[in-house]
Amino acid sequence: MRHRSLFIVTSAVTVGALTLSACGSRDDSGEGGSGGGGKTTVVIGLDAPLTGDLSALGQGIKNSADLAVKTANKNNEVEGVTFKLEALDDVAQAATGQQNATKLVGDDEVMGVVGPLNSDVGQSMQKVFANDNLVQVSPANTNPELTQGKDWQAGKKVRGFDTYFRTSTTDAIQGPYAAQYMFNDKKLKKVYVIDDKKTYGAGLAATFSTEFKKLGGEVVGTDHINPDDKDFSSVASKVAQTDAEFVYYGGEYPAGAPLASQIKNAGAKIPTVGGDALFSAEYIKLGKKNSEGDFASSVGAPLETLETAKKFITDYEAGGYDGAFEAYGGYAYDSTWAIIQAVKAVVEKNDGKLPGDVKDSRKQITEAMQDVKFDGVTGSVGFDEFGDTVNKQLSLYEVKGGKHVPVKTGVFEG
Numbered sequence: 001m002r003h004r005s006l007f008i009v010t011s012a013v014t015v016g017a018l019t020l021s022a023c024g025s026r027d028d029s030g031e032g033g034s035g036g037g038g039k040t041t042v043v044i045g046l047d048a049p050l051t052g053d054l055s056a057l058g059q060g061i062k063n064s065a066d067l068a069v070k071t072a073n074k075n076n077e078v079e080g081v082t083f084k085l086e087a088l089d090d091v092a093q094a095a096t097g098q099q100n101a102t103k104l105v106g107d108d109e110v111m112g113v114v115g116p117l118n119s120d121v122g123q124s125m126q127k128v129f130a131n132d133n134l135v136q137v138s139p140a141n142t143n144p145e146l147t148q149g150k151d152w153q154a155g156k157k158v159r160g161f162d163t164y165f166r167t168s169t170t171d172a173i174q175g176p177y178a179a180q181y182m183f184n185d186k187k188l189k190k191v192y193v194i195d196d197k198k199t200y201g202a203g204l205a206a207t208f209s210t211e212f213k214k215l216g217g218e219v220v221g222t223d224h225i226n227p228d229d230k231d232f233s234s235v236a237s238k239v240a241q242t243d244a245e246f247v248y249y250g251g252e253y254p255a256g257a258p259l260a261s262q263i264k265n266a267g268a269k270i271p272t273v274g275g276d277a278l279f280s281a282e283y284i285k286l287g288k289k290n291s292e293g294d295f296a297s298s299v300g301a302p303l304e305t306l307e308t309a310k311k312f313i314t315d316y317e318a319g320g321y322d323g324a325f326e327a328y329g330g331y332a333y334d335s336t337w338a339i340i341q342a343v344k345a346v347v348e349k350n351d352g353k354l355p356g357d358v359k360d361s362r363k364q365i366t367e368a369m370q371d372v373k374f375d376g377v378t379g380s381v382g383f384d385e386f387g388d389t390v391n392k393q394l395s396l397y398e399v400k401g402g403k404h405v406p407v408k409t410g411v412f413e414g
Contacts, residue, residue, distance in 0.1 A: 043084045044069065044339055045104045047097055047115035047125070050089035053254035056282045057117055060326030061139055062087045065114050067312070067319055068336035078344045080352065085336075090121050097121035101128035108358040110134060111365055112339035114332060119143035120199035122164075130161040133362040135369050137165045137338050139331035142276065142299065143203045144172040147386040153210075157386065163366050165387040167331045167338065167378065168299040169394065171200070173412035174275055175207030175250075177394045178297045181408055182246060182273060183215045190218050192244035194235060194259065196227040196251035204275045205250030211414075212248075220244050227255040235259070236266035246270050252277040257286035264290045271295055279327045284402055291399045295407075300378045301393050302406045303330050312377040334376035342368040 046065050048058035062085075069083045077083075088104075090097040097116050104110045105128055113129065113136045116122050122141040129136045138146075147166070149158035182188050191212060195205035209219055220242045223235050232255075239247060240263070247263060249256050249272055260272035271293045272278075278296040287294070303309040309330055316325050325332075345368040346354055346361070354361040373382040382390040392411050397404040 039080055039082045041082050041084050042078075042111065042343060043086045043109075044336060045110055045113040046085055046087040046336075047090050047100050047104075047113060047121070048087065048117050049092035050087060052091045054092045054117060054252060056280055056323060057140070057277075057326050057328060058089075058092075059323045060329045061115065061117060061332040063319070063321040063323065064139075064312075064316065064325050064329035064332040065336040067316055067321075068333045068340070070319075071315070072337070072340050077340055078347055081343070081347070083340060090116055090118075092118050092121065094118075094120045094124040098124040098128060101125040105129060105132040105134050111343065111354070111362060112137070114139065114335045114339065116141070117328065118198075118200060119146060119203070122146055123199055126161045126164050130163045133163060133359060133366050135163050135165070135339065135342065135362070135366040137167065137335040137369070139167050139335040140276075140328045141166050141200075142168055142171045142174060143199050144170045144207075145199075145203065147388050148172075159386045162370075162387070165335075165338070165369055165383050167334045167376075167381060167389050167391075168276075168328070169389055169392050171204040171207050171275065173392060173414070174297050174299065174394060175204050175209075176211035176414060177410075177412040178248070178273055178275070178295070178396065179208050179211035179215060179217070180412070181297075181396050182248075182295075183212060183217050185408065186246075188245040189216070190220050190243055190245045191248050192221045192223075192239045192242055192246075193219055193248045193250075194223045194225060194239075195249070196255060197224050198227065198251065200275075200277065201227075201250035201252070203250070205248060208248050208250070225251070225255060225259065227251055229255070230258060232259045232262045233266065236262040236268070239263050239270075240266040240268040244268065244270060247272045249274045249278070253280050253283040253286065257283045257291060260294055261287045261290035273297075276327050279397060279404060281324065281326070281404075284399055284404070287399075292402075294399045295396060296404065297394055297396050298327050299331065299394060300391065301395055301409045302397075303377070305406075305409070306377075306379065308375055308379060309377045330377040334378050334381050337374065337376060338369065338372050338381060339365075341372045341374060342366075345371070
């Protein structure tokens with residue numbers, strides 16, 4: 001066992017006057033220990049883009065997870081335990097996320113991780129966590145392959161990693177849900193499809209296209225962009241030369257907003273539609289007036305419409321956090337709470353402490369996660385046999401008057 005890293009540690013759990021297991025440290029006097037008052041400190045790791053273009057979403061994830069930790073401590077959710085959040089920045093890069101995962105598993109005291117935001121980052125972390133039975137709960141990864149394997153579209157669903165869970169639903173229904181809305185509700189039959197070639201964007205665009213064509217729609221053109229570029233005039237000109245009635249973009253808002261704006265400036269006064277990575281106030285800030293009329297799908301129902309989210313919204317606003325909770329705040333809270341509940345289940349099963357063996361502790365927490373069920377901020381929280389959320393609700397938003405306004409909420413019917 002190693003006790004070498006102080007900035008990413010998760011202690012084992014103890015309660016009352018019980019002797020602490022070998023996985024942690026305890027201060028019965030309340031002096032010199034991070035928990036104080038005889039409590040054990042359990043640190044929950046978090047990985048998200050805390051700087052860079054996607055930092056608005058990443059900070060929303062971090063702040064919401066922090067609120068869950070503070071709520072657990074205030075309510076004494078796990079007797080004898082003080083939770084603490086320690087966040088790492090992956091700058092939305094898979095290589096950095098994998099390095100962060102290695103740091104987390106390299107310290108024997110780490111017991112659970114929330115994140116990441118990006119599906120390609122999540123993909124890079126999965127095996128690292130699985131090798132050490134360290135549970136991971138993402139509030140935002142939506143690519144189906146992460147839970148159901150490469151051949152999921154052919155009906156051959158295979159779960160690759162028992163340590164991986166997510167509270168957000170997948171692109172297997174998010175892309176088709178948008179396709180049904182644009183074809184059936186908006187009566188638009190011709191689309192130009194563009195993606196950023198990344199795991200999330202390409203996968204989302206593919207599921208959209210498949211469903212749109214199945215409905216009878218026509219894909220009049222396809223293209224790919226480099227999301228690091230700023231000039232998309234070439235692609236925009238191609239779109240303007242077609243009779244496309246709208247654009248579907250698989251990718252994230254830093255490139256999606258200028259792409260959509262440049263398409264309109266090129267003469268194609270048509271809406272751009274995308275997934276949850278376009279559902280951010282930053283998209284509107286970047287696109288300005290040209291973002292009007294664009295659409296974004298997002299996981300779950302609008303939080304402001306959910307009775308279960310009212311306290312979260314109130315507490316978040318009262319918490320003085322810098323920035324909004326954004327698209328994934330509720331899911332980050334629920335992901336963190338799921339880890340807390342898994343820890344709680346293992347502590348209760350082991351007479352007030354985690355097992356002394358680190359590997360056994362991690363294994364038991366992962367097993368407990370499969371059975372976690374509670375009414376969360378985003379609704380019913382629980383996981384199916386693949387580690388996917390049981391909550392399959394989706395929403396579509398249109399930019400109206402400088403805001404994302406919900407226009408439809410429901411469950412995809414394939």
